[in-house]
Amino acid sequence: xxxxxxxxxxxxxxxxxxxxxxxxxxxxxxxxxxxxxxxxxxxxxxxxxxxxxxxxxxxxxxxxxxxxxxxxxxxxxxxxxxxxxxxxxxxxxxxxxxxxxxxxxxxxxxxxxxxxxxxxxxxxxxxxxxxxxxxxxxxxxxxxxxxxxxxxxxxxxxxxxxxxxxxxxxxxxxxxxxxxxxxxxxxxxxxxxxxxxxxxxxxxxxxxxxxxxxxxxxxxxxxxxxxxxxxxxxxxxxxxxxxxxxxxxxxxxxxxxxxxxxxxxxxxxxxxxxxxxxxxxxxxxx
Numbered sequence: 170x171x172x173x174x175x176x177x178x179x180x181x182x183x184x185x186x187x188x189x190x191x192x193x194x195x196x197x198x199x200x201x202x203x204x205x206x207x208x209x210x211x212x213x214x215x216x217x218x219x220x221x222x223x224x225x226x227x228x229x230x231x232x233x234x235x236x237x238x239x240x241x242x243x244x245x246x247x248x249x250x251x252x253x254x255x256x257x258x259x260x261x262x263x264x265x266x267x268x269x270x271x272x273x274x275x276x277x278x279x280x281x282x283x284x285x286x287x288x289x290x291x292x293x294x295x296x297x298x299x300x301x302x303x304x305x306x307x308x309x310x311x312x313x314x315x316x317x318x319x320x321x322x323x324x325x326x327x328x329x330x331x332x333x334x335x336x337x338x339x340x341x342x343x344x345x346x347x348x349x350x351x352x353x354x355x356x357x358x359x360x361x362x363x364x365x366x367x368x369x370x371x372x373x374x375x376x377x378x379x380x381x382x383x384x385x386x387x388x389x390x391x392x393x394x395x396x397x398x399x400x401x402x403x404x405x406x407x408x409x410x411x412x413x414x415x416x417x418x419x420x421x422x423x424x425x426x427x428x429x430x431x432x433x434x435x436x437x438x439x440x441x442x443x444x445x446x447x448x449x450x451x452x453x454x455x
Contacts, residue, residue, distance in 0.1 A: 189375050191236045193278035195221060197285050202293070203381070207301040215384040217297065219392070232378035234397055237268075237275060237334075241400060244371035245269060248325060248333050251340075251366040262341035266366060266396070268374070269331045270322050276332055279322045286382065286392060290314045297384060319391030336376055337395045338366065346395075351402035361401035369404030 203218035203226060220230045238244060245268045252265040270276045290297055294309040298317075322332040339346045340363050348361035351371075366372070375398040384390040414420060 189234050189236050191239050191275070191278075192282070193239070193274050195232075195235070195278075197278075197281045199223070200282075200285055202289050205293075205296050205384075212301045213386060215297075215386060216380065217293075217382040217384070219378060219381045228379070231381070234375055234377055236373075236375055237336075238373045239272060239274060241373045243272070244373045244400070244402065245271070247366065247368055247370045247372060247404065250368045250370075251338060251363055260342070262345070263337050263339055263395075264363075265335050266338050266372075267325070267333050267335045268372060270334050271331045276322055279334065280320075282392070283318070283320045283322065287311070287314055287318055290318065290390065297390070298386075300386065317389055319389050321392055321394065334394070336374060337393060338363075338399070339395065347398040349398075349400050351400065356400060361399070361403075365401050365403040367404040371402040371404070373400040375399065 199222040201220045201223045203220070206216050206218070208214040208216070218226070219232060220226060221232060222230070224230060248267040248269050254261045254264065270279065291308065291311050291314050294314060295304040295307065298309060299305045322334050325333045347359060348365070349356045349358050350360035350362075350365060352360070374396045376394045377397050378392055378394055380393050380395070382390060382392055
């Protein structure tokens with residue numbers, strides 16, 4: 170049975186044949202795990218593949234695409250803006266985005282997945298946390314495994330009411346995350362950019378878990394979620410309030426001008442760049 174059969178029925182009533190399943194529609198008890206893989210020249214990259222069920226170990230049976238939102242009209246909200254690029258970061262195009270998980274069904278599904286991974290990690294701890302060809306002498310306790318595990322959903326700060334999840338966003342390189350920008354209720358396909366992922370932005374992510382479980386030898390382990398496609402409604406930009414100017418009194422500003430809209434018939438009208446401020450001509454402002 171799915172994690173929540175009532176939700177399963179409701180979601181399919183709203184969806185169509187092409188819609189991507191929500192995380193709660195997968196049977197967590199059917200999830201299977203591949204053997205430990207040691208890769209890299211020093212065999213220091215360790216991972217375990219994760220499959221939706223035991224029917225196949227083909228890549229098509231991995232968690233390649235699933236929805237984090239049950240309804241695109243009820244998006245998730247970012248806790249912070251998109252992570253900045255660190256100097257020591259191996260891949261500067263793969264950046265973190267922390268999102269609030271306020272929907273109880275989504276949260277329960279992700280928590281169930283966390284518990285499934287922890288139980289399997291305890292069972293296979295000799296192999297998962299040993300070295301290539303040298304498993305541990307005995308299993309690790311559940312407490313030790315839990316201490317090492319980086320959960321998908323967690324409370325960021327004490328006193329928080331919503332848990333958060335951190336996903337990876339591909340901002341460049343091969344196959345960047347496809348991001349569609351909300352412009353007054355209509356979406357411009359592939360129109361969203363890194364700068365639109367501000368604190369308080371509303372996002373509808375379709376993510377993958379195809380890498381599986383990452384394991385740092387002697388350290389943490391967990392699942393990595395990567396955004397493959399996302400609908401984005403930008404949040405408030407911190408710089409818009411002019412707070413970066415030193416002032417003894419609050420600075421009052423006008424509302425930002427609405428973004429330019431396309432002409433009614435765009436077939437014969439080339440797209441033009443519109444200045445935000447009036448341009449004076451002999452006939453008056455344009």
